[in-house]
Amino acid sequence: MLSRRNALRAAMVGGAAAAGAAVVAPAAAQAAVRDEGWVSVLDHGAVGDGVADDTAKIQAALNAANASVPHRSVYFPPGRVFRVSEELSLAGYTNATIAGNGATLELAGAKPTAAHISTVLRLADVREVTVEDLTIRDTDRTQVYNGLLLAKANRCVIRNVRVIDVRYTGISVFDDPPGASDDVLITGCVTEGTRQGISVNGRDIRIIGNHVAMDWWSTDEAERGPWQDSSDYYDGINVLAGSDRTVVSGNTVTDCGQSGIYTQSLKNLVVADNTITGCVLRGIEIDGQRKHLEKPSDNVPEAQKLRAHGVTITGNTLMDNLGNINILYALDVTITGNRVHNKRKSTCIAVNQGSHHVVVVGNHCRQDDPDRAAIWVKPVETVNGTVVPGATEVTVAWNNVEAAVDWYAPADAVIMQRTGDAEISAVGTIKTTGKMLATGGIGVGNSAAASRPGTVVRKIEVFSPTGASLGFVPVYNSIT
Template sequence: MTDMVNRRNALRVAMTGGAAAVGAVAMAPTAVQAAPGDDGWISVLDHGAAGDGVTDDTARIQAALDAAKASVPQKSVSFPAGRVFRVTGEISLAGYANATIAGNGATLALTGAKPTAAHISTVLRLTDVREITIEDLTIRDTDRTQVYNGLLLAKAHRCVIRGVRVMDVRFTGISVFDNPPAPDGSPAVSDDVLITGCVVEGTRQGISVNGRDIRIIGNHVAMDWWSTDEAKRGPWQSTSDYYDGINVLAGSDRTVVSGNTITDCGQSGVYTQSVRNLVVADNTVTGCVLRGIEIDGQRKHLESADDVVPEKDKLRAYGVTITGNTLLDNLGNINILYALDVTITGNRVHNKRESTCIAINRGTEHAVVVGNHCRQDDPYRAAIWVKPVETLPDGTVVPGTKNVTIAWNNVEAAYDWYAPADTVVMQRTGDAEISTVGTIKATGAIRATGKMLAAGGLGVGNSATASRPGTVIRKVEIFDADGKSLGFIPVYNSIT
């Protein structure tokens, strides 16, 4: 049985640039005082931007942003609706607060981009910002000659990214990213940021975040990998220009990923590292080349055949809830690695490829898989799979799982479950046998391996139907992990 494991190094990218120090001398620029009756806005046209799609407007847009920051109070910046502003390099601003950058449907078109070290430059970068809104702006790389990010916020507090559209940049579309996060895995600096109503298409990574209280809600991420020239050349490769849809990276705490549509990604739809207090809810993830949702508690990986990580290099994901998601036609749909306190409930998973629907993988403890609907079209792999401890030929012990409960799931599969003997399983579908390798199948019977989750008899939330109308069930037989009968328990609340 081949389990689903992570095949690449954790994504930790250096996306923040240096800032020149400014001395505390009288050479600082004089603030621009707002004139009486000023409406608090600066248009990029006021600083000479043409917006004709041909003129290089990079310096003119930078001048407008600098002027807005220098104003007292700081002004907001607007782009005229529908215009295309050609840019050739990075536009950046630091120390901006209580203002809006309003795109009004205008486009920043990266054309003839200046050379940059891979992923270091960003079309629009905001650092040390507070209570800033960026809305209704399109960022597009028209020729993809250089590796740029689209929009990046670093050290951001109480900010909103709304209705931003990023197309075809060769690294990350939208980022809220502090580099590096604290070395012990504690939260990064950015906090209280909302990313909503945005569209990211054709990028290497769609939306990437670390920080506290980051909400990624109601966005659309589409890499369209299957229709790319890269896909036509053959299987996905590690040098791909198309990776994960939504990344929640090391240092994140109290992150919500909800109500997004994610499709055709080069790797995972939602990929997370050693994060804390994560909710992944009500997303639709389809057609991804690797996982639908992957929780990867490892922060450091070793490139080895068995992917074994020394104890000193391990971190974990803590407090993960995956609920109400729809996952269709991904290569492996929900995969959990090195995570603690995980709840997977109420998801709909349809797997058409050679993998499992839900895998509780190595190093995971205290996981509950409850009330999911799993349709498994692969007859050779379990719909729900729990990894046992494994000893390699050289004696290395690969961690399995601990304290896993599987209950009340609706499974449509020829091969329902694979679970080691200490997994708690409450089940009422399948064919009545338990194989010696821990595969659990049951029709008309309720069976448990190792432990029975019981409360005064049969357990909680299970049902048993009588074989003929008008009859009642008086007792239920219980079996151990080897299929041996443990006797009968009475049923006092009969179901006819």
């Protein structure tokens, strides 16, 4: 089947003949089984010289692999460039591998397609399939194609795939409606010069250790002026409406035309240990608005908008983005341990409208803009007679902030900030049940034991930032 394997099989059979007939049958049988597990695109007439159109030949190889029982894997010889002009597709493929071995699918002279409808390689209704070590490249960018797309994928792996210059999404796991794909790993991949790097809307999707680079600042589009909706360079990694249990970890995202990591209304998201630099808009944007699921004509009231629910943003490094971490219509959010350096006219961390139960703790924020707060929490506002909701139940605590304006927040946000050696400032309402242990600004004194309801049994002494006592706050016990 494969020239190298056929040569190996011939050598094995020849050696067995010299040694005796008893050895021949097992060796030959093992080699045959190995060959029967693969289909080479060369066996179906593909050339791989970068000149001949190999679309029909590769599709024939894919069809042959899919027609086998069980399904066979597909082999691309290394180093070859296979020119294609329209979509390649597989449906119902299971328990097999598409092995690129460093080969390239080159989209050239692409047949016309509606925007982002066609894909260079599309797999649908697939299970336990791996796509690996394959490069997909668009050389003339005349049509709007995706690179690699999986739909209704279960227990699949996309590994070491590189997608360059396609005009829509580089790598996508996308279902309509969302959530049909389950348990997919995207790892070690690279997307460059695409409108969107990686997009998903399934369940249990892990996007780990990839590199998304748009190089927007060096494009002709950047030279023409501000970013536009029709941009060829949009978001880096997208976790779209309806996603559940998604992990985005250890990725590098650079110079995107809009956000580095952009997410919509979803559940259970972890964004951890990513490096995001030079994006034209947000570094990490959590946008839980219902508008992504509703038609504009539905006119959903503000109070009924959906939220992103259950989000952790931790250990990320964000530098030189226009706004670095932005939370909008998100519920139960933890933002902790991130390093943010903002050089532009925006904030490091913004907890925006419609967000609820948000904790911003232990981050390092360096804000070069002297006129904007490093950490910003949106208050309730009235705009043209309409009440615009703010963020509620927000705690901002123990962040290391280098900025002219540390934070801006409404009065009901809890702000606990160390302002100097052994100094702590606290703003907002602080509620505690049980014991409260504190040092460097809050002292505890005792008085007589309680003898009747309402008796003062202990006091909390509060100090100013300069260390001066502001007096004692009584704490009461009720006794029977």
